[in-house]
Amino acid sequence: MTTYPVRFLLNGTPVEVDVAAQDTLLETLRNKLWATEVKNGCGKGDCGCCAVLLDGRAVNSCLTLAVQANGKEVVTVKGLGNEDDPHPLQESFIRKGAIQCGFCTAGMIVSAKSLLDENPRPSPDEIREAVSGNLCRCTGYKKIIEAISDAAPKCSPSD
């Protein structure tokens, strides 16, 4: 099978990986770069679990070809913060109890980050719209909307 070298920044670190033309960014991140924080839910664009930032915009990585990331910047939920230095969205999701099983959380936070970068003070309806492509089977969404709303004043685009 013909493969192509693809280079991009992954959470700030330059990576190079050989991919086939049909490989998705999701399978490349998880299976070749071990970015298993990016979740594989439906694999067809329905659930938002696999969302990552591609040059700052949230995309479903299951619908994005790995070759499309060439020369770009990919940020996963891990690139936003960690246990020692959490992003305000991560801190708010924990504090508000917006995480139950956690399967949707990585994609939810990535979508929220993309929203807040464009619209730093979104209304609850705007938040609902922004995460409408992210399915959660556990929380009923109320705490998720509250967590994003609470985090908004504490976020800056550079976070």
Ligand code: FES
């Ligand atoms: S795994 Fe990509 S949208 Fe569901």
Ligand code: FES
């Ligand atoms: S917390 Fe379980 S799917 Fe959202």
